[in-house]
Amino acid sequence: MENKLWIVTELFFPEETSTAYIMTEVSAHIAQNADVHVICGPSSYQKSNIVSNAAFANESVTIHRVKALPLNKDKLLQRSLRMLLLSVQLSFKLLAKSRKGDRVLIVTNPAPIVLLVSLISRLKGLKCFTIVHDVFPENLVAARLMSSGSLGYKILKWIFNKAYSKMSVLFVLGRDMKEVFEKKLSSYRKKPAIYVVENWADTTGIFPMGKNENRIVQQLGVTDKIVFQFAGNLGRVQGLMELCNVIKQIRNPLVHFMFIGEGAVKQEMKDFVAVHHLRNVSMLDSFSRNQQREFLNAGDVGIVSLQEGMAGLGVPSKSYNILAAGKPILFIGDRESEIARMIDEHDVGWCYDLKDTRSLLEFFNNLSPEDVLYLKDKGEKARSLAVTKYTREIILDKYLKMTTSEN
Missing domain, CATH: 3.40.50.2000 (Glycogen Phosphorylase B;)
Structure with a gap:
């Protein structure tokens, strides 16, 4: 037998x-x-x-x-x-x-x-x-x-x-x-x-789609913004409160942040957004897995972040579906992490240390409408990587x- x-x-x-x-x-x-x-x-x-x-x-x-x-x-x-x-x-x-x-x-x-x-x-x-x-x-x-x-x-x-x-x-x-x-x-x-x-990556169910026709984008009224999206567990090992402190200091009206999901720090994040009157942040509840194509295409850039000390202890699976949607990744965490290495090797995004607030702020504040084509180029490389390797x-x-x- x-x-x-x-x-x-x-x-x-x-x-x-x-x-x-x-x-x-x-x-x-x-x-x-x-x-x-x-x-x-x-x-x-x-x-x-x-x-x-x-x-x-x-x-x-x-x-x-x-x-x-x-x-x-x-x-x-x-x-x-x-x-x-x-x-x-x-x-x-x-x-x-x-x-x-x-x-x-x-x-x-x-x-x-x-x-x-x-x-x-x-x-x-x-x-x-x-x-x-x-x-x-x-x-x-x-x-x-x-x-x-x-x-x-x-x-x-x-x-x-x-x-x-x-x-x-x-x-x-x-x-x-x-x-x-x-x-x-x-x-x-x-x-x-x-x-x-x-x-x-779910390269069959998830693929790039135009942002302007996206229902979520239209409801939030952010069609004219560069949207940075974090979708997943809003937990303690993601360093999200540190990211919120960076967002509070951004002065670029073109940049908008979208957080989707549930987790241990979600209420703390919502309270922070309310206290500091952050109009450049949207907090949304979780979507089901079969809605990934829609919500991943509501952003221009996918955020993947890990708390200090998390290198080698976990690899966020959402990274690969961000690639499938044809979006570049903004990775915030240890440069020795797998996702950071992938981004550097294939030019599909940007990497910043969570403690390097100054460089992160410069990145957000220096974005202009002319950078949309630059984002699109990295997004095309992201989709290509997903279908050839993942x-x-x-x-x-x-x-x-x-x-x-x-x-």
Whole structure:
């Protein structure tokens, strides 16, 4: 009997989070060449409007769901308890159903999955592949939830490094993340192979469209502005309050900012905008994934930002769909980050350090109507890059080949 590939993920179709979307697409693609079984949580985290995702209707994908307690994900204690309990449930189902020689593919959130599946893989002789979306516990330090000098952090880091060292293969999202793991695992004699597999762009569903006919642009009355758009999680590791302080100092009437999404600092941002009477900022609620073509084309430039200390700890997946929409990227963060490197190598945007307020202000204040053609040129390069290097088929084929290869 053919060995199975078990995919263990808390979030899966019909959820609409990026992790759910990615793991659903990966499952469907690998199912072309493998007997794929998905162990996942209940479909209640976030209702989805996705109608094009194929995995749920793919007969080669068998889904095993576990139940979850009705805990409030918006309350930290209940969310943490839910994460821990779900990790245990998902792992025990893998333990019960897998057999020696099977393969297992996991994603690094929730974090306890890494420890539990690493142990189960050793006990049952499974080959374990890990997609690294978040580097734990380093991301706790970047989010300022833990000190790098604390005993708790050092213990967590040792435990997780040990678990990572026992994996067969690590799929990381960028070169900066690969460098982080090479350093993390340098003291281990036996360690996993590490491959860079970037997120992909939806080059079929998302493509450049004229801004002047865009419904969002018309409603906001910004057809004559250069619109910088941030769409995604308005969280603490994005450095958004620092960006708001820069926006407050901009004196160029041509520049407008559009923030789309939800997150921990959204209310703080709204309060800041109100207190400082910032007429060059629009705060919008989240759109569904199948509305990406519309809202991404409401901007002229896509903003991708990361807090200081986030280099190598995460690669914002939204970057690739910004490219697909034919928009240049303004990256604000560490110049060694994967997105910054990509921008520099392919001339598809600009990079600034979050602390370099002066240079960032000069960039915004010096923009003129004549720069619209300059933006368009970079946008055309962005679209070309998306369709030549980051299509869904190119990236998913990497997962397919590496998880089904006999090597």
